Amino acid sequence: MKLNRASALGVFAGIHLARQGKKAPIQGKEIAESLGTPHDYLLKVLQQLVKARIFMSERGPAGGFQLRKDPDQITLLDIVEAIEGPIDGDSNVLHEIQAQPNAKHSLESAYNDVARFARSLLKKTTIKDLAA
Numbered sequence: 001m002k003l004n005r006a007s008a009l010g011v012f013a014g015i016h017l018a019r020q021g022k023k024a025p026i027q028g029k030e031i032a033e034s035l036g037t038p039h040d041y042l043l044k045v046l047q048q049l050v051k052a053r054i055f056m057s058e059r060g061p062a063g064g065f066q067l068r069k070d071p072d073q074i075t076l077l078d079i080v081e082a083i084e085g086p087i088d089g090d091s092n093v094l095h096e097i098q099a100q101p102n103a104k105h106s107l108e109s110a111y112n113d114v115a116r117f118a119r120s121l122l123k124k125t126t127i128k129d130l131a132a
Contacts, residue, residue, distance in 0.1 A: 003080060006045045009037055010079045011130070013046060017055070018071035018131035025057070025064030045083065052082035071128035080122055087122070089115040 013031050020026055028046055032039040046065055049055040056068045067074060081087060089112030 004084060006048075007080045007083045009035060009042055009045050010049055010083050011076060011127075013042065013049070013065070014054070014067065014071070014074060014079060014127040015131045017065060017067045018127045022066070024062065025066050027064040031065065048083050049079065052078070054078055054082055067127070071131055072126050074127045075123050076125045076127075076130075077119055077122035079127075087115050087119050089113070 012035050016031050016034050017026060028043050029039050031046070032042040035042065046055060046057070050057045050065070053068055054074055055065050057063065057065050077087070089108065089110075
C-alpha cells in the first residue's frame with residue numbers, strides 16, 4: 001500500500017494542529033511553512049479534511065484551521081480515507097479478466113485481506129499518538 005503526498009501532509013497538518021492545542025485557529029500559511037510545502041497545495045488538502053469534518057476552518061484575518069475532535073479521536077484511517085477514499089481490496093483490473101476464475105477469486109481474497117489489515121493498522125494509530 002502506498003500513501004500519496006496529500007495523505008502524508010494531512011497527517012502532518014493534524015499533528016501540527018494537535019501540538020498547538022485548542023487555542024486559536026492556525027493559519028494555513030503557518031502550517032505550510034512548518035511542513036515546508038506550498039501553501040496552495042496544502043490548502044486543497046486541508047479543505048478535504050474540513051469537508052470530511054475532521055478539521056474545521058474559520059475565515060478572516062484571525063481565521064485558520066483547528067481539529068474538530070480531540071487528537072485521540074482522529075485516526076490515520078480517518079485522514080487517509082478522507083483524502084484518498086476508502087481503502088478496499090477492489091481492483092479494477094480483476095473485473096476485466098474473464099479467464100481463470102479460481103485464481104481470480106484467490107487474488108481478490110488476498111487483496112481484501114491486505115485492505116482489512118491496512119485499515120486495522122491505520123485505525124489503531126491516532127494523531128495524539130504521533131504528536132506525543
